[in-house]
Amino acid sequence: KQSRHLFKSITFDNGKEFAGWREIANKHDIQTYFAEVGAPNQRGLNENTNGILRRDGLSKKKDFRNLPDELVTQLMSYRNNIPRKSLHYRTPIEVFMENITDAQLVSF
Structure with missing residues (x-):
């Protein structure tokens, strides 16, 4: 867990x-x-x-259950690589990777 x-x-x-x-x-x-x-x-x-x-x-009318995995991955990658002012102009993926251990990453 x-x-x-x-x-x-x-x-x-x-x-x-x-x-x-x-x-x-x-x-x-x-x-x-x-x-x-x-x-x-x-x-x-x-x-x-x-x-x-x-x-x-x-x-809002889009049924998310039927979205192609490729589209979800593309949107996720795009959004997680945009710098955010609230993160001191770092990207969400940068901040996430700074705060995760190798053991957590493997289990994720």
Whole structure:
């Protein structure tokens, strides 16, 4: 159960897609929280990321279950290699790699 060393917690919104939250929490031994209804500010990073992905062509109507793996990988790579002001103009992947051990990386 190495994932608990990578992530401290997950905060879900109240969508039906998170009905299995308990299984996720148990499987990864991680704390889970739910944002209050009507309070998207409690998940600001997620809301911002959703907006960015929508600008990349993933509309709200798009069924994410059927996205080709290649597209997901492409979007993930693109987004994780954009420098962020909040990260002192480093990329998310740079910051992630600075804070992960080889043992965690192997289990990830």
